[in-house]
Amino acid sequence: MLITTTLGDRDDSTLRKTEGTVDNDVETTTWVEYCVADCPGVAHQTGRPDQPYLFCAQHIHRSVHVTLKQGVELFAVAADLGKE
Amino acid sequence: VANSQAFCSQAKVDLMNGLHALGASVIRAGTTKDSYKAALYLVSASRGAGDTVYNSTGEVSGSGYSAGGVAATTASAPSLSGTTAIFTPSASFVYTTVTLATAFDAVLFYNDTSSTKLALSVHTFGSQTVTAGTFTLTMPTNDASNALIRIA
Numbered sequence: 001m002l003i004t005t006t007l008g009d010r011d012d013s014t015l016r017k018t019e020g021t022v023d024n025d026v027e028t029t030t031w032v033e034y035c036v037a038d039c040p041g042v043a044h045q046t047g048r049p050d051q052p053y054l055f056c057a058q059h060i061h062r063s064v065h066v067t068l069k070q071g072v073e074l075f076a077v078a079a080d081l082g083k084e
Numbered sequence: 085v086a087n088s089q090a091f092c093s094q095a096k097v098d099l100m101n102g103l104h105a106l107g108a109s110v111i112r113a114g115t116t117k118d119s120y121k122a123a124l125y126l127v128s129a130s131r132g133a134g135d136t137v138y139n140s141t142g143e144v145s146g147s148g149y150s151a152g153g154v155a156a157t158t159a160s161a162p163s164l165s166g167t168t169a170i171f172t173p174s175a176s177f178v179y180t181t182v183t184l185a186t187a188f189d190a191v192l193f194y195n196d197t198s199s200t201k202l203a204l205s206v207h208t209f210g211s212q213t214v215t216a217g218t219f220t221l222t223m224p225t226n227d228a229s230n231a232l233i234r235i236a
Contacts, residue, residue: 063217071232
């Protein structure tokens with residue numbers, strides 16, 4: 001499968017793929033990053049993300065899918081007139 | 085049955101459809117629904133309840149992203165779920181082949197038909213960046229507990 005990258009389209013078999021999921025009260029998010037096969041990024045060795053919002057800072061493709069779990073709510077209240 | 089004070093349920097839907105004008109309103113061009121768009125904002129943008137209109141300050145920028153964001157698909161009209169009026173866009177917001185290198189964490193849903201681009205709601209999520217990729221924001225379930233916009 002061809003992947004759009006900052007280096008142009010690349011076959012995914014030639015790239016290093018990293019995926020992740022976040023699931024909390026707000027969202028379910030999946031992300032995928034592609035790096036060159038021999039990416040020297042430290043994150044690949046330590047397993048720790050380079051930033052909270054990405055895994056390897058040297059990636060050449062990153063896509064994200066966020067599914068929101070809940071929207072916003074307005075409470076409509078009618079005043080209670082003249083009651084004691 | 086005794087009388088009871090209430091905010092009439094159908095009126096909540098009617099509000100969503102612009103059928104009440106308790107203050108000065110606008111002259112509408114017709115009876116068709118308005119068009120809405122979804123714009124993404126940087127973590128530092130301070131979007132929230134104080135927003136009144138779409139504002140490009142703090143909006144993301146980058147390859148493949150057009151200022152103002154993407155058009156929302158609103159095929160399903162507001163409806164009642166029990167006594168709660170609900171509305172959720174009928175398709176995900178999809179930003180295709182973009183590079184957004186600075187972290188963003190919010191989307192503004194706003195009225196693109198109105199001359200001032202009236203803001204409707206702000207929704208937040210975990211900080212993200214996108215590189216030569218696609219950012220997809222899928223809507224919550226359109227029910228009384230989760231719909232994107234609810235009047236309870």
